[in-house]
Amino acid sequence: MADQAGSVEELANPPYEAVSFQIISFAGTAKSCYLEAIECAKRGEDPNELIEQGDEAFRAASEAHHQALQMEAQGTLGCGLLLIHAETILISAETIKGLLPTIVELAER
Numbered sequence: 001m002a003d004q005a006g007s008v009e010e011l012a013n014p015p016y017e018a019v020s021f022q023i024i025s026f027a028g029t030a031k032s033c034y035l036e037a038i039e040c041a042k043r044g045e046d047p048n049e050l051i052e053q054g055d056e057a058f059r060a061a062s063e064a065h066h067q068a069l070q071m072e073a074q075g076t077l078g079c080g081l082l083l084i085h086a087e088t089i090l091i092s093a094e095t096i097k098g099l100l101p102t103i104v105e106l107a108e109r
Contacts, residue, residue, distance in 0.1 A: 015077065016080065019067055019068045020068075022060075022061070027086070027089040028093075029054070031093040033050045037100065038107055041108050051100065054093075054097070068083065
């Protein structure tokens, strides 16, 4: 039971929440920009500015994720539902980013 209490206490610390919310915020922004870029291409408009904004946000999310990995390796960051949610959004944004060139090309046809 002491292990569980320690884990709950660890998950309640501000660094855990801060890094999780950074990933959620930046990855969510990247995902939104990428999806808007697809809609832009479908309308025949130039999606490049939105893609650049998405890439910038994705880089920031990746940096926050790297920070989380370093914290976890040092034993200062536990894994909880909030961090799992953050990673899910990051993976979703990464998937869209990978497919984006093909989707934009198809949308522009």
